[in-house]
Amino acid sequence: MEYEEKTISKKEVYKGNIINVEKWQVLLPNGKEASRDIVIHPGASVIIPLTENNELYMVRQYRKPVDAELLELPAGKLDEEEDPEVCAKRELKEETGLDADELKHVLSVNSTPGFSNEVLYIYLATGLHEGTACTDEDEFLRIEKVPVKKLLDMILNHEITDAKTIIGILLADRIIKGEMKI
Structure with a gap:
């Protein structure tokens, strides 16, 4: 190099x-x-929970570093030596209560390569079944089901600012339009 x-x-x-x-x-x-x-950073898994009606399950939570409530895709840090797919299944269940019939790896991205080694592993979750969320004791969030079309508008209106979430929504839109096969 x-x-x-x-x-x-x-x-x-x-x-x-x-x-x-x-x-x-x-x-x-x-x-x-x-x-x-x-x-x-050990890395994290990000989940795109896509419904048959082209909606995404999102989580709204307060983020202290930016002093704001953010609307985000479900995601979580990998435990030590944890497989990213195992983490994705766990975080989907913990944050939303959902189980997925199918979980496919879509993309891996470096979140901030200028100063961190963190890798985000992005998964598409389909065939969703609702259950009960079991969040961590220091985690307070609300689940929202939002059409992808509305989420795209929210990005352009600066209502969604989280980078991993923006990437996931853009990927979901491409998948829905048939522009991306996984």
Whole structure:
């Protein structure tokens, strides 16, 4: 790779419940050294719960870092060594109470490659069956079923600002229109 930075050393700066932060010394392509602050994240699964009527089950929850209630796709952090598909099934059930007859991996994306190694694994869930949500004790959310067409308008009106959710809604729209086969 022409622009690769070679890692010289790594030092853990912070160890948390969701993320760790490391300071990496790197050798640049021009031979100079630089420092990088890297957020280490186990990754997360994002679920696109699509109904037969082209609606998505969404979750509305307060997000402290942005001090706002956001409308998002169900998602959650991978447990240590957890398979992303297992995480997707678990998070779908925990956050919405739904089970899916079919769960298909659609896409994997790097959420913020400028400073984090987090990968988001995006799954399409179909053949949905309602049950009871069993959220974590520190999680407060409301489930909403919204037509994809309305969600697209909400993106353009700045009512949906979460990047993973925007990606998932755009993928759902392409799948509905038959522009994307999975």
